[in-house]
Amino acid sequence: MTASSTIRLMTPEEIAVGAGARAAPLRLPEPGLFAERALRLRHLAEGHAMRDYLLFAAELAQRQHEQLKQPRTLVLPNELAVGEAAAGGLAPLDALRHARDPVWREELRELVQAMAQAPLPEPARLLVQSLATADDDFLEQQAQALLAGGAPALDPATAPLIGAALQLHWVRLVQQLQARYERSDKTESLPPFSYIDDPTVCPCCGSRPVASMTRISGETSGQRFLACSLCGTQWHYVRIKCTHCQGTKGISFQQLVDEDGKKAEAVQAECCETCGHYLKQVHMEKDLQVEPLADDLATLTLDLLVGELGLVRQGFNPLLILGEPDVGHDSAPALDPPPDPGGH
Incomplete structure (x- = not known):
C-alpha cells in the first residue's frame, strides 16, 4: 500500500452482513495456548532486535504450558x-471483582522455580x-496493580512473571468453569460464558484485549476476534470499528515498511481519529502462524512509531511492561502511509 493508494473501507454493517447473520462463538482458551505462543515467539526471535527478550518470553510461555498440564483444583464461583x-x-470471572484464590501465588512460585532452571x-x-x-503482600x-491495567504501584520489572502466573491462573479458571458446566445437566443451567454488555472487554474475565485477530478457518473466516490479554479467550468484534470508543468514523491502518519497501502486512495498527486510540490487528490470511500476544510483543517498533503520531495504545500486554527495548529509530522500519478511507 502506497501513499497514493485509495481503498474504500467497508462499513461494519456491510462486514456483518458478509460474515453471516449468526453470531460467532466465543473461542475459549485451549490446552495448547501457551505452547503455540512459545513456538511463535521462538520463530519471531530469529534475527530480531529484541531476540533475547523474545526468547525469555518463549521460555516463560513454555513453562506456563508445562504447568497447565499439571492438575490443580481451584475455587470456582x-x-x-x-x-x-x-x-x-458482566464477566463471571471479572479480574477485579472475582476474589483471587491465593493458589495463584503457588503458581507464581512454581513458575519462578521452573524459570530458574532455564538458560536465561x-x-x-x-x-x-x-x-x-x-x-x-508484595x-x-x-x-x-497489574490486573487494573498497570496502576502506578506496579513494579515493571516483575510484571511479566506476575502477569504470566495470573494468565495461567485465569486460563485454569475459565477451563474449569466451562468443564463444570459440561458435566452438569445443561437443561437446568446456562453456559457460564456468553457475550456481555461491554463488547470491548473479555466476556470471561473482563480484561482488555492484547490485540485483535482476523481468522480464516471454517465459519469464522474473515471475522475479527479480540484476544484477551489475561485468559486468552477470543470473542467476535466487527471489523473497522474502534475497540475503545466503538466508533466507525476516522478509522485508518498503519503498518511497518522496511528499508526495501517491503510491508509487514501480518500486523497492523487500527487507529481511530475520533478518540485517539489504536489496537493492533494480526491477520491469519497473511501468516497462518500469527499469535496475538507474541506478535504484539515482537512489533514494539510499531507501537513506538504510532505513539509518535499522538495515538494511545488500547491493547494491554503484561509482557510489554518490562520496559522499552533498545530499538533505534534510525534503523527501525518506517510506517506505511495510511490509506485514504474513500467512501467510509
Missing part, C-alpha cells in the same frame, strides 16, 4: 454468582531470583 453476573451483563541471560536470572523471595499488591 457458584451457579448463583455466575447467574448474577450474566443478569448484570544474567539480568533475567537476577529478576527471577529477586521474585523468588518476595512476600505475599505479590498481591502487584497482582492488583
Whole structure:
C-alpha cells in the first residue's frame, strides 16, 4: 500500500452482513495456548532486535504450558454468582471483582522455580531470583496493580512473571468453569460464558484485549476476534470499528515498511481519529502462524512509531511492561502511509 493508494473501507454493517447473520462463538482458551505462543515467539526471535527478550518470553510461555498440564483444583464461583453476573451483563470471572484464590501465588512460585532452571541471560536470572523471595503482600499488591491495567504501584520489572502466573491462573479458571458446566445437566443451567454488555472487554474475565485477530478457518473466516490479554479467550468484534470508543468514523491502518519497501502486512495498527486510540490487528490470511500476544510483543517498533503520531495504545500486554527495548529509530522500519478511507 502506497501513499497514493485509495481503498474504500467497508462499513461494519456491510462486514456483518458478509460474515453471516449468526453470531460467532466465543473461542475459549485451549490446552495448547501457551505452547503455540512459545513456538511463535521462538520463530519471531530469529534475527530480531529484541531476540533475547523474545526468547525469555518463549521460555516463560513454555513453562506456563508445562504447568497447565499439571492438575490443580481451584475455587470456582457458584451457579448463583455466575447467574448474577450474566443478569448484570458482566464477566463471571471479572479480574477485579472475582476474589483471587491465593493458589495463584503457588503458581507464581512454581513458575519462578521452573524459570530458574532455564538458560536465561544474567539480568533475567537476577529478576527471577529477586521474585523468588518476595512476600505475599508484595505479590498481591502487584497482582492488583497489574490486573487494573498497570496502576502506578506496579513494579515493571516483575510484571511479566506476575502477569504470566495470573494468565495461567485465569486460563485454569475459565477451563474449569466451562468443564463444570459440561458435566452438569445443561437443561437446568446456562453456559457460564456468553457475550456481555461491554463488547470491548473479555466476556470471561473482563480484561482488555492484547490485540485483535482476523481468522480464516471454517465459519469464522474473515471475522475479527479480540484476544484477551489475561485468559486468552477470543470473542467476535466487527471489523473497522474502534475497540475503545466503538466508533466507525476516522478509522485508518498503519503498518511497518522496511528499508526495501517491503510491508509487514501480518500486523497492523487500527487507529481511530475520533478518540485517539489504536489496537493492533494480526491477520491469519497473511501468516497462518500469527499469535496475538507474541506478535504484539515482537512489533514494539510499531507501537513506538504510532505513539509518535499522538495515538494511545488500547491493547494491554503484561509482557510489554518490562520496559522499552533498545530499538533505534534510525534503523527501525518506517510506517506505511495510511490509506485514504474513500467512501467510509
